[in-house]
Amino acid sequence: MSRFPFLLAIIVTTLGSFAGPAMAQSIDEKVNQIFASSTGWFVNFIFSPFPGTSFPWIVAWLVVAATIFTIYFGVIQFRAVPHSIALVKGDYSDPEDAGEVSHFQALATALSGTVGLGNIAGVAVAVGIGGPGATFWMILAGLMGMASKFTECTLGVKYRNEYADGTVSGGPMYYLTKGFAERGLPGGRFLAILFSIFCILGALGGGNMFQSNQAHAQITNVVGDYPGWITGVIFAGIVFAVIVGGLQSIAKVTEKIVPFMGILYVVTALIILLVNYDKIGWAFGQIFGGAFTGLGVAGGMVGALIQGFKRAAFSNEAGVGSAAIAHSAVRTKEPITEGFVSLLEPFIDTVVICTMTALVIIITGQLMVNPDTGLYILNEAGSAIQTVDGNSGVALTSAAFSQAFGWFKYVLAIAVVLFAFSTMISWSYYGLKAWTYLFGEGKSKELTFKVIFCIFVVIGAAASLGPVIDFSDAAIFSMAVVNIIGLYVLMPVVKRELESYLARLKTGEIKRYKS
């Protein structure tokens, strides 16, 4: 263990040796520049629109998949909810299995990986660019995404690897390999490798850099401006202590606080909505109106739709494959039960929490409207809606909440930091699983990834929002490209599992222990 502090010292001194605060700002800019120029081509490819339109193919890819799963499984996301809740409550858990991970714990852990900045900053970006109408598409994408999540998490458990020592590894890379082989199809291994590469990039992007970037933004919003690398180094140190030093206690504390922060966030939003109850009808009018007309936002209705779908996918990760990694570690006799439980995640994450953020931003009047035309006023570049204080991202959400409660920006700052931290811990695990799939299990191999992960925490905090958010989107969406191919091929497997399970549930073979 003694070499861990030593390694940490190396990271800190290497980064610190770029000299004092005087030069720091220019380091930020340099990192930013290198970052933008080295990842730009990748981002452009992932978000390239269909020829002759402004509609990115990747957004269509996700939405079409979610729609197909919804139809194929007969709107499972609505049929299964009561059973999902019963599973989470433990009604079907055998008391003899006490001491194993419960469905509630699996859900809570997966949620703490997805509930985070996507819900606070991401939604603000969506509403800031796509207008209130983006909320409608975001909710729709959340509801549809429940079917994608159901499919991938069932497969994650079904095809996981169980080792002799009792540990398990699962996720898209395993169902791509084993599922394809089982169906006698070629290419499974290739797709699994591709997925793992994207997953590592996604873990470093959306699961890491975006988080530290927005955490830094929120901290400066409260305490004033200072160089990003300082936040980065501090964050990297704590993350390092947890994932390398094995200080699970730090993570445990966070995991305990995060749900309460989530609840506090929703309750505060509800209070703001209740206080402004007379505007709720108007806000929904804006959401529905904007969804189909755009109300003058950049890109019109399509702009609202793209933003809504993009942010929903980035927030709840349905179809991306990350949740499949999280859920596959859970012991369960029936893989499908993890599918049932996981479909609640997009609902809680997107339909409930994201919608709260959007409603608060809309109702508190952050978006500037031209009083004559009733349309939204665009900023000078024409790329986003003009906001009252010129805020975007997490600062916009903060401004909206602070308008009602001045102190809320401090709570939000703490929440953002904790959300960012718990998301980083989750994604370090996802990235590590992809890494060990590619390079094999082993202490030094794992350490290599963990150190790289910590370095990216610093880069993320130092780079400005634009290039980071673009890259993190691109990396996460590219996971979905590979994962969804696998889901299409393997969805008949899930259907068989589902039919068999429902039949046994009917006959009482699947026992209910609590009523």
Added chain:
Amino acid sequence: MSGKFVVAYDGSPASRRALDFAADRAAAQSTTLVVVHVLEWSPYSFLTPTEIEERHVRRRQELERAEKALMAPVVEELSSKGLTIETVIKYGHISDTLCEVVKDKGATQMFVGRDGHGALSARVFGSVAGSLVQIAPVPCTIVP
């Protein structure tokens, strides 16, 4: 022969006193003594992804340790005195789980230790005695 006796045992001095006390009573009435060890566990606590992955292995290790280090010596010692011993190791909320075992085994009496000191185990154990006073389904002896 009267019904079985249940005693909670976690290896602490307080639980040892309860065990000895219960063993004497069980011997006098020539009944079976059920020694119960409950590993505190809530299905609603929060775990990190790594903890979730390791949970199954940890559980197996915890059960093995409880069986070997805690239960085996007690069973050997009391059996040699001619007592009939049964053991139960379970995960759950301590006092609720103890009550469940009492019902499952059809026991007629239960025994728990109490340690009035501030140590963590004593605190946990103290609250167990406290809540059993409220919820015990059979007469419950709290051994100081």
